[in-house]
Amino acid sequence: MPAPALNAEEIGELLHEVFPQAFYPGCGLSIERVDHGDVRVRRAFDANFLRPGGTISGPTMMELADFAMYVAVFSAIGRQPLAVTTNLTINFLRKPAQVDLIAQARLMKIGKRLAVGEVNIYSDGMADPVAHVTSTYSVPRNSG
Amino acid sequence: MPAPALNAEEIGELLHEVFPQAFYPGCGLSIERVDHGDVRVRRAFDANFLRPGGTISGPTMMELADFAMYVAVFSAIGRQPLAVTTNLTINFLRKPAQVDLIAQARLMKIGKRLAVGEVNIYSDGMADPVAHVTSTYSVPRNSG
Amino acid sequence: MPAPALNAEEIGELLHEVFPQAFYPGCGLSIERVDHGDVRVRRAFDANFLRPGGTISGPTMMELADFAMYVAVFSAIGRQPLAVTTNLTINFLRKPAQVDLIAQARLMKIGKRLAVGEVNIYSDGMADPVAHVTSTYSVPRNSG
Amino acid sequence: MPAPALNAEEIGELLHEVFPQAFYPGCGLSIERVDHGDVRVRRAFDANFLRPGGTISGPTMMELADFAMYVAVFSAIGRQPLAVTTNLTINFLRKPAQVDLIAQARLMKIGKRLAVGEVNIYSDGMADPVAHVTSTYSVPRNSG
Numbered sequence: 001m002p003a004p005a006l007n008a009e010e011i012g013e014l015l016h017e018v019f020p021q022a023f024y025p026g027c028g029l030s031i032e033r034v035d036h037g038d039v040r041v042r043r044a045f046d047a048n049f050l051r052p053g054g055t056i057s058g059p060t061m062m063e064l065a066d067f068a069m070y071v072a073v074f075s076a077i078g079r080q081p082l083a084v085t086t087n088l089t090i091n092f093l094r095k096p097a098q099v100d101l102i103a104q105a106r107l108m109k110i111g112k113r114l115a116v117g118e119v120n121i122y123s124d125g126m127a128d129p130v131a132h133v134t135s136t137y138s139v140p141r142n143s144g
Numbered sequence: 145m146p147a148p149a150l151n152a153e154e155i156g157e158l159l160h161e162v163f164p165q166a167f168y169p170g171c172g173l174s175i176e177r178v179d180h181g182d183v184r185v186r187r188a189f190d191a192n193f194l195r196p197g198g199t200i201s202g203p204t205m206m207e208l209a210d211f212a213m214y215v216a217v218f219s220a221i222g223r224q225p226l227a228v229t230t231n232l233t234i235n236f237l238r239k240p241a242q243v244d245l246i247a248q249a250r251l252m253k254i255g256k257r258l259a260v261g262e263v264n265i266y267s268d269g270m271a272d273p274v275a276h277v278t279s280t281y282s283v284p285r286n287s288g
Numbered sequence: 289m290p291a292p293a294l295n296a297e298e299i300g301e302l303l304h305e306v307f308p309q310a311f312y313p314g315c316g317l318s319i320e321r322v323d324h325g326d327v328r329v330r331r332a333f334d335a336n337f338l339r340p341g342g343t344i345s346g347p348t349m350m351e352l353a354d355f356a357m358y359v360a361v362f363s364a365i366g367r368q369p370l371a372v373t374t375n376l377t378i379n380f381l382r383k384p385a386q387v388d389l390i391a392q393a394r395l396m397k398i399g400k401r402l403a404v405g406e407v408n409i410y411s412d413g414m415a416d417p418v419a420h421v422t423s424t425y426s427v428p429r430n431s432g
Numbered sequence: 433m434p435a436p437a438l439n440a441e442e443i444g445e446l447l448h449e450v451f452p453q454a455f456y457p458g459c460g461l462s463i464e465r466v467d468h469g470d471v472r473v474r475r476a477f478d479a480n481f482l483r484p485g486g487t488i489s490g491p492t493m494m495e496l497a498d499f500a501m502y503v504a505v506f507s508a509i510g511r512q513p514l515a516v517t518t519n520l521t522i523n524f525l526r527k528p529a530q531v532d533l534i535a536q537a538r539l540m541k542i543g544k545r546l547a548v549g550e551v552n553i554y555s556d557g558m559a560d561p562v563a564h565v566t567s568t569y570s571v572p573r574n575s576g
Contacts, residue, residue: 052162063203089233089521093541109525233377237397253381306484347495377521
C-alpha cells in the first residue's frame with residue numbers, strides 16, 4: 001500500500017475549506033485513521049439523530065458514508081475538490097445502538113475517471129456492521 | 145388507483161408524531177400531493193445545503209428521498225410507524241439549482257413484506273431530474 | 289426529443305458486429321422500438337429460463353436490462369462500441385409469467401462521461417413491471 | 433463461526449434439484465469452499481462469455497454472483513428452496529482476464545425475513561476484484 005496522498009490533518013483542512021457547512025469544529029465528524037484509500041472516521045452520537053424505536057436515522061448513516069468516502073478519495077488522489085458522487089447504494093443491516101458511529105471506507109478501484117469504494121458502518125465497540133455502502137465518484141480529468 | 149389510506153394532513157401528523165426530530169413546523173419539508181402510493185413533497189432551499197461549486201449536498205437529496213418514500217408508504221398502507229428502510233440506491237444526474245427541491249415518489253410494489261419505490265428529485269420549476277432513487281421498505285407483519 | 293442517432297436496424301447490425309456471441313439471428317432478443325434514448329426490446333420466452341416455482345431467472349432479467357440499456361445508449365450517442373457498464377441495480381418486483389419479457393429503457397442522463405438510465409421489465413401483455421433496473425455506462429472520451 | 437447448515441456436496445445436490453436448468457454436471461459452475469455464510473465458487477472460462485475488447489460479459493458476472501449468494505444463503509439457513517433475490521447491485525471494477533472467475537460471497541446479515549450479502553469476483557489467480565456485488569434475499573417465513 002503506498003503512502004496516503006494527504007494525511008488526516010491535511011484532509012481535515014481541505015474538507016473544512018471546501019465543505020465549510022458540513023465539516024467544521026464541533027460538527028461531530030472526525031477523521032481517525034488515514035491510509036492510502038482506506039480510512040476510518042467517526043460521527044459523535046447526537047440525540048437529534050434518533051428515530052422511532054431508538055434507532056439512528058438512515059440519512060445520518062448516508063451522510064457519514066459519503067463523508068468517509070470523500071476522506072478515502074482524498075487519501076488516494078490528493079487535492080481534488082471537484083470529485084462528485086455519482087451514485088451510492090446503502091443496505092441497512094441492523095439497528096444501531098445509541099452510541100457513536102464508526103465508518104470504515106476502502107476504495108476498490110481508483111481509476112482515471114471513476115473511484116469506487118465500500119463503507120462499513122458500525123456502532124462504536126460492536127463487531128457487526130449496522131450498514132454497508134458502495135459508492136462511485138467521478139474524478140476530474142486532470143487527476144491521475 | 146384506490147384512494148390513499150391517509151391524506152396529506154394525516155400523514156403530516158403521523159410523521160410529526162413518529163419522527164419529531166425530522167418533521168416539525170419550520171423544518172423545511174412539506175407534503176404537496178398525496179395519491180395512493182404516489183406523492184410529491186418539497187424541501188425548501190437552505191444555504192446550509194450548499195457545497196463547492198454551488199451544488200446541493202448529496203445527503204440533503206438522500207434525506208428528501210427517504211422522506212418522500214415514507215410519505216408514499218404511509219399513503220398506501222396507513223399507520224405503520226415501524227416500516228424501516230432496508231436499502232436505497234441514488235444516482236446523481238445533474239447539478240441542482242439553488243432553489244427548492246421537489247421529490248416525486250411512486251411505489252412500484254406494495255407487498256405483504258416489502259414495499260419498493262422510486263423517487264425522482266427535481267429543482268423546482270425545471271424539467272430534468274437532478275437525482276433518481278430506488279428504495280425498499282420492510283413492512284411489519286401485521287399490515288396488509 | 290431529437291431523432292435517434294441510429295435506428296433499430298442500424299443498432300441491430302452494430303450489436304451483431306460488436307456482441308456476436310450475445311446478439312445473433314435466433315438469439316431470442318429483438319429490438320421493437322427506438323426513439324432517442326428511449327427504447328423497447330423483447331426477450332422471447334424459453335423454458336431454460338425457468339426456476340423453481342415457475343419463475344424466470346434473475347440473470348435472464350439482468351441480461352435483458354443490460355441489452356436494453358445498450359440499445360438506448362446507441363440510440364442516443366451512435367456508434368460507440370466501447371461504452372461499458374459501470375454499475376447496475378435491479379429490484380425484483382413480482383414473479384414473471386411464462387411469456388416473453390418486454391424491457392423499456394430510458395436514459396435519464398446523457399453526459400460527456402456517463403450515461404444513466406432506467407429499465408422497466410414487464411411480462412408481455414401485463415401492466416405491472418416484474419423488475420426495475422438503474423444502470424450507468426461510461427462513455428468513451430471522444431464522444432459527444 | 434458456526435458450522436455450515438449444509439456442506440458443499442449437499443448444497444450442490446440441492447441446487448441441482450431446485451435449479452436443474454442452471455446447475456448440472458458440465459454447467460461450468462462449481463462450489464469450492466463452504467463455511468457458514470461465507471463461500472467460494474468458480475465459473476469455468478468459456479469463450480462464449482467474451483465481449484468486445486476481450487472482456488467477459490456483465491451478465492456472466494451477475495449470474496455468478498447470484499449463484500454464489502444462493503450457496504451462501506443455503507450454507508447459513510439450510511434447505512430453503514424458495515428464498516428469492518429481492519435486489520442486487522453490481523459495480524464493475526476492472527476488465528476480467530480470459531480465465532476462470534472466482535466469487536467469494538459473505539452474508540452480512542442473516543435475519544428472519546431478509547439475508548444480505550456481498551460478493552467479490554476475481555479473475556482466477558489475481559488479487560484485485562473485477563466486480564463487487566451486494567444482494568438481498570427474502571427468506572421464507574418458516575425459517576430461522
